[in-house]
Amino acid sequence: MNDSKRFELRxxxxxxRIYAAVVLPAVILGLLVILFSGSEFNYLFAALLQSAALAxxxxxxxIFRRKEKFKESG
Numbered sequence: 001m002n003d004s005k006r007f008e009l010r011x012x013x014x015x016x017r018i019y020a021a022v023v024l025p026a027v028i029l030g031l032l033v034i035l036f037s038g039s040e041f042n043y044l045f046a047a048l049l050q051s052a053a054l055a056x057x058x059x060x061x062x063i064f065r066r067k068e069k070f071k072e073s074g
Contacts, residue, residue, distance in 0.1 A: 014064065019057060026053030 011017055032048035037045065 015061060018060060022057050022060075023053050024052075026050050 007013075009016060011020070026049055033046045033049065034042050039045070045058045
């Protein structure tokens with residue numbers, strides 16, 4: 001089998017845990033904002049909330065993977 005590191009979709013994986021803790025609640029909050037907000041900008045608020053959550057997750061992921069790469073190399 002290939003020696004490359006495979007992605008595990010388990011809660012043991014820290015990336016999956018952070019995704020579940022950051023992005024999934026942002027999606028739920030975005031849907032709640034769309035449903036219950038009386039503002040005419042509710043879609044914009046929901047999109048900004050979800051975009052900020054995704055940007056935060058991928059920023060963390062970039063830093064995490066870089067630390068893991070340095071940890072493996074030396």
